Amino acid sequence: DAKTTQPNSMESNEEEPVHLPCNHSTISGTDYIHWYRQLPSQGPEYVIHGLTSNVNNRMASLAIAEDRKSSTLILHRATLRDAAVYYCILKKETSGSRLTFGEGTQLTVNP
Amino acid sequence: NAGVTQTPKFRVLKTGQSMTLLCAQDMNHEYMYWYRQDPGMGLRLIHYSVGEGTTAKGEVPDGYNVSRLKKQNFLLGLESAAPSQTSVYFCASSVDRAGNQPQHFGDGTRLSIL
Numbered sequence: 001d002a003k004t005t006q007p008n009s010m011e012s013n014e015e016e017p018v019h020l021p022c023n024h025s026t027i028s029g030t031d032y033i034h035w036y037r038q039l040p041s042q043g044p045e046y047v048i049h050g051l052t053s054n055v056n057n058r059m060a061s062l063a064i065a066e067d068r069k070s071s072t073l074i075l076h077r078a079t080l081r082d083a084a085v086y087y088c089i090l091k092k093e094t095s096g097s098r099l100t101f102g103e104g105t106q107l108t109v110n111p
Numbered sequence: 112n113a114g115v116t117q118t119p120k121f122r123v124l125k126t127g128q129s130m131t132l133l134c135a136q137d138m139n140h141e142y143m144y145w146y147r148q149d150p151g152m153g154l155r156l157i158h159y160s161v162g163e164g165t166t167a168k169g170e171v172p173d174g175y176n177v178s179r180l181k182k183q184n185f186l187l188g189l190e191s192a193a194p195s196q197t198s199v200y201f202c203a204s205s206v207d208r209a210g211n212q213p214q215h216f217g218d219g220t221r222l223s224i225l
Binding site: 032091103 | 115144146151152153154155156159169170201203210211213214215216217218219
């Protein structure tokens, strides 16, 4: 499976934008880039996904590099509720289609 | 809309006891998954199912069994619990295997084996 690399931790201030990076240099052409987050004592929550083009939804934006070897999750205005572990995952269309979780990025949001 | 519901939320077992964790989803999803998460680590896949009556092994299947008798339910069984199985267990479901389909997770079952 193609691996992703994320910083262990990042810090932001409330109401400021946050850019969470992810490197995936061995990505294959059919891998989708998914982002999940996990709040304390909760299950992972789907945030956004993309293949080649940048994507926006109500939660966040996903910027994908032209060569697809990296991506950035953008939270436009961080809130205290956004403090969580953020996982960048490459998802293949395989028979099991499992998600392979790394250690993610722990985002701290300061008031 | 309940989504993915896991029961129980907490449980303490003694070594050697057995138990079953229940996962129910109301989204008519074909695929269901069981993961475990140990402290400070990401989730690891135990078993999964691609439809009613089917199951398959994931990354860490030893010591666990599963059944998918009904489409909406996915059961995870521990026949003889061991301290190494102390973990938080998450169930997830998805529409199908397509790469653009997200997985929807429950809130977990926190299991301690003494």
